[in-house]
Amino acid sequence: MSNIELIIEEKAADIGNFLVGRLLPFRGKRAVGPFVFIDHMGPAKLAEHQNLDVPPHPHIGLSTLTYLFEGSIFHRDSLGSAMEIQPGAVNWMTAGKGVVHSERTPEYLRTSDTSLHGFQIWVGLPKELEQMEPEFHHTEASAIPAWEENNVQYKLIAGEAFGKKSPVPVYSKLFFIEIKNKEKTKINIGEHLFGEVAMYVLEGTVNLEGNEFGSKQLLVAKNATLCEFEMNENATVYLFGGEPFPEERYIFWNFVNSDRDVIEQAKLDWHDQNLSAFPKVAGDEDEYVALPKAILKHR
Template sequence: MSNLELIIEEKAADIGNFLVGRLLPFREKRAVGPFVFIDHMGPTKLSDYQNLDVPPHPHIGLSTLTYLFEGAIFHRDSLGSAVEIQPGAVNWMTAGKGVVHSERTPEYLRATDKSLHGFQIWVGLPKNLEQMNPEFHHTEASEIPQWEENGIHYKLIAGEAFGKKSPVPVYSKLFFIEIKNREKARLNIGNFLFGEVAMYVLEGTVNIEGNEFGSKQLLIAKNATLCEFEMNENSTVYLFGGEPFPEERYIFWNFVSSNRDTIEQAKLDWHEQNLEAFPKVVGDEEEYVQLPRAILKHR
């Protein structure tokens, strides 16, 4: 019996100057473990007159995880954080009851040709922490656990697996793992995983149960403990997963919650620019992304 539950094709979504490949949510699979949203950004080339400019926008009920392969993004938020994200580092922002942030091309790159490639991920919060105070943590690439075994390179970007723990301060049982190889290799790593698991092939191909899979697909296993696959030469894969929440998570625009009323209140607070619920982004106060009128519920 096949362990592949679902194969999700990456679908394009426009976020401004370039398209991203949306992997989650999907109509047949709304989450994998606590992961509720995964965007694959790029790879894209931006000319000297093109820049990433995502003005201040709000979040509730989740943690955002930004992980870059190429390029740089400057992050600012309503907590006062101001940091440049470089490849291999992890930006982990926990929205809790409400946070606002912006993402832009750093000033020193704005008049030059540049590239951008990476993941934008949302991780839901446990129900008892959905209203926690917002937090921000930046973890440098050098702090992320990485090791080599039998010619295969592993990196534990977030969570716990393989008896190791990433310093990224997550709030639920999860894992986000990078695996790279040079020579063809077979992996049977189910004993090190738990809950649900999805695989994204960034480079190269993998063989699962006699079938070959390449990029632009999210492969979801029925059982993480049966995670076995073959990586062909010079491949890179990412594994996302962990323990799913017992309650459903609702997603509307940038808001995630187990309670629809909480989302409705967040919509109203952002629409009315309630600064107690959603303070201004420090150093980026002049503009903001308006709530799409299509999701504003009239009262």
């Protein structure tokens, strides 16, 4: 019996002046464990006039995780954080009751040809933490647990698995794992996983239940504890998953919550530029992303 529940194809989405491949949410699968949103950015070559510029925009009820393979993004937020993220490091911002942030090409790279490639991820918060105070944490690449076993390289980017724990301060039971190999290898790691799991093949191909899969697909399994596959030569895969929440999570634009009324209030607060709910981003105060008119209810 097949353990593949769903195969999700990347769908192009516009995040301002940059196209990404959207993997979650999907009409047939709104979340995998606590992961409610996954964008695959790039790979893209950016000339000077193609700098990444996502102006200040709000979030509630989630944590954002940025993980790059190539390039650099400068993050600023309404907490006063100002941090450049480079390949292998993790930016983890927890919105809680409300935060605002911007993402741009760093100033020193804006007149150069650059590249950009990575993941932008949203992780839902447990119901009791959806209104927590916002936080920001940066974890350097050198602090991410990495090890080799049977000539296969592993990284535990976030969460817990394999008896290890990433220093990224997550708030639910989850895992985000990188696996790389050079030679054709069978992987059987179900005993280390739990809850739900999805696989993204970044490079190379994998064989799963008699079929070969490559990039631009998210393979969602029925049971994480049956996670077994074969990696062909020079492959890189990412596994996302964990325990799903007992309550449904609603997503409207940049807002995630288990309570629709909280989302409706966030819409109004952002539309009205209520600074007590959504403060300005220091160093990036001159513009913001307006609330799409289509999602604002009549008062």
